[in-house]
Amino acid sequence: MSQNKRSEKSEPQSKQNLRLWLRLLKASRIIETQLREKLRQEFASTMPRFDVLAALYRFEKGLKMSELSNVLMVSNGNVTGIVDRLVKDGLVLRVPVAGDRRALLVRLTAKGREDFAVQANAHESWVDDMLSEFASKGGAEFSDQLDELTKSLEERI
Amino acid sequence: MSQNKRSEKSEPQSKQNLRLWLRLLKASRIIETQLREKLRQEFASTMPRFDVLAALYRFEKGLKMSELSNVLMVSNGNVTGIVDRLVKDGLVLRVPVAGDRRALLVRLTAKGREDFAVQANAHESWVDDMLSEFASKGGAEFSDQLDELTKSLEERI
DNA sequence: GAGATAATATTTAGGCTTGAAATATTTATG
DNA sequence: CATAAATATTTCAAGCCTAAATATTATCTC
Numbered sequence: 462m463s464q465n466k467r468s469e470k471s472e473p474q475s476k477q478n479l480r481l482w483l484r485l486l487k488a489s490r491i492i493e494t495q496l497r498e499k500l501r502q503e504f505a506s507t508m509p510r511f512d513v514l515a516a517l518y519r520f521e522k523g524l525k526m527s528e529l530s531n532v533l534m535v536s537n538g539n540v541t542g543i544v545d546r547l548v549k550d551g552l553v554l555r556v557p558v559a560g561d562r563r564a565l566l567v568r569l570t571a572k573g574r575e576d577f578a579v580q581a582n583a584h585e586s587w588v589d590d591m592l593s594e595f596a597s598k599g600g601a602e603f604s605d606q607l608d609e610l611t612k613s614l615e616e617r618i
Numbered sequence: 619m620s621q622n623k624r625s626e627k628s629e630p631q632s633k634q635n636l637r638l639w640l641r642l643l644k645a646s647r648i649i650e651t652q653l654r655e656k657l658r659q660e661f662a663s664t665m666p667r668f669d670v671l672a673a674l675y676r677f678e679k680g681l682k683m684s685e686l687s688n689v690l691m692v693s694n695g696n697v698t699g700i701v702d703r704l705v706k707d708g709l710v711l712r713v714p715v716a717g718d719r720r721a722l723l724v725r726l727t728a729k730g731r732e733d734f735a736v737q738a739n740a741h742e743s744w745v746d747d748m749l750s751e752f753a754s755k756g757g758a759e760f761s762d763q764l765d766e767l768t769k770s771l772e773e774r775i
Numbered sequence: 776g777a778g779a780t781a782a783t784a785t786t787t788a789g790g791c792t793t794g795a796a797a798t799a800t801t802t803a804t805g
Numbered sequence: 806c807a808t809a810a811a812t813a814t815t816t817c818a819a820g821c822c823t824a825a826a827t828a829t830t831a832t833c834t835c
Contacts, residue, residue: 475746477761478753482649482745484764489646490691491771492639497823509791526814534647539792541815546790563800563813588639589632595770596635603763604634606756607641613752614648654793666821683784696822698785703820720783720830 492591499587504580509535509543511584514552514569514577523556523568552576649748656744661737666692666700668741671709671726671734680713680725709733 493508500506516532517524524532530540544567547553552573558564569577592600650665657663673689674681681689687697701724704710709730715721726734749757 474750474753475742477758478746478749479742481749481753481757481761481764484761484768485642485646486650488764488768488771489642491768493643494691501824507790527812534651535791536793537813538794538815538817542791561801561813565814585632585636589635591771591774592635592638592767593631594774595767596631596638598766599763600638601634603760603767604638604641606760606763607638607645609755610752610760611641611645611648614645614748617748617751658794664820684782692821693823694784695786695824699821718783718831722784 492588495591496584496587499583500580503583504576506580509539510547511577511580513540513543513547514573515581517553517567517569518574518577518581521569523566525558525564525566527564529567547573649745652748653741653744656740657737660740661733663737666696667704668734668737670697670700670704671730672738674710674724674726675731675734675738678726680723682715682721682723684721686724704730 497508500508500511512533513529516529520528520532526540526544527537529544530537533540544553544555548555551570554568554570556566556568558566596603654665657665657668669690670686673686677685677689683697683701684694686701687694690697701710701712705712709727711725711727713723713725715723753760
């Protein structure tokens with residue numbers, strides 16, 4: 462029971478916030494759906510795979526499984542399966558960590574690095590195609606507001 | 619025109635658009651994750667279930683399976699499973715459509731309607747709690763921009 | 776009407792996701 | 806040293822999600 466009793470008739474603020482969230486979700490889903498379809502069609506891949514490769518591309522020395530799941534903000538068990546499949550496809554390696562036999566470092570293979578570079582270029586241009594029209598009219602400000610929103614959300618945790 | 623707002627190197631537009639998308643995705647994920655956790659903890663339910671109930675609550679006469687999947691922007695086969703479970707839990711009914719033996723109308727039961735009303739109130743206040751701080755500083759404009767973004771995205775399809 | 780095409784819903788196969796429990800290893804404590 | 810606590814990862818069960826295949830019913834065209 463929150464201290465805000467929004468059930469009063471003349472209190473549209475919570476409705477406005479709800480609408481804001483629904484709009485955010487809708488825009489996000491449209492973009493995500495299109496990107497997922499592109500990844501599937503062009504590279505026979507998926508968003509989660511792309512996200513893992515992106516993280517490993519950025520951290521060249523590799524990431525431990527737990528670090529990977531932190532960076533991606535997904536559960537531990539989730540990453541295991543995705544990495545399993547990437548290993549099977551030769552894009553990623555599990556390397557033992559010296560001095561800690563519990564941990565494994567996940568790293569891109571040469572092929573993984575090459576493949577991702579191509580995919581990342583395509584991905585960037587897909588996003589650009591989707592957003593360029595909107596962004597030409599105040600996209601920078603909007604982007605900054607999104608950043609503020611995220612910060613405001615993270616403060617609450 | 620704030621095209622060269624960044625550094626002297628003038629980052630390409632596509633990078634800015636990519637950042638916009640990543641910020642949108644991040645904000646969306648934070649909210650979604652928190653809502654999902656709340657639904658699970660408070661009502662032993664999930665987002666997809668909530669979404670289905672919300673759609674059926676809005677369309678009192680019920681929706682065909684295909685209409686439901688259109689409204690929710692998810693695949694046909696997906697809805698089948700969710701509705702199966704909602705039927706099993708007594709929140710939803712499948713009703714034959716007179717004159718078309720292919721189609722089924724999905725409708726809330728009395729219990730479904732009652733349960734959802736409670737959940738929707740809670741959901742609205744969760745969202746309000748998350749967004750009220752941010753929304754107090756220009757949230758209305760931001761919301762309108764989100765709406766424009768969605769329209770711009772939908773024009774491209 | 777007959778046959779083709781479209782609409783509707785389900786099933787299937789494969790992958791994604793979570794939280795909880797299980798396993799293995801390391802570190803801290805008595 | 807022994808044992809408990811903490812850390813790292815995997816496994817598991819359940820549900821979510823998609824695209825493709827299937828089955829049934831409706832509609833269209835000739």
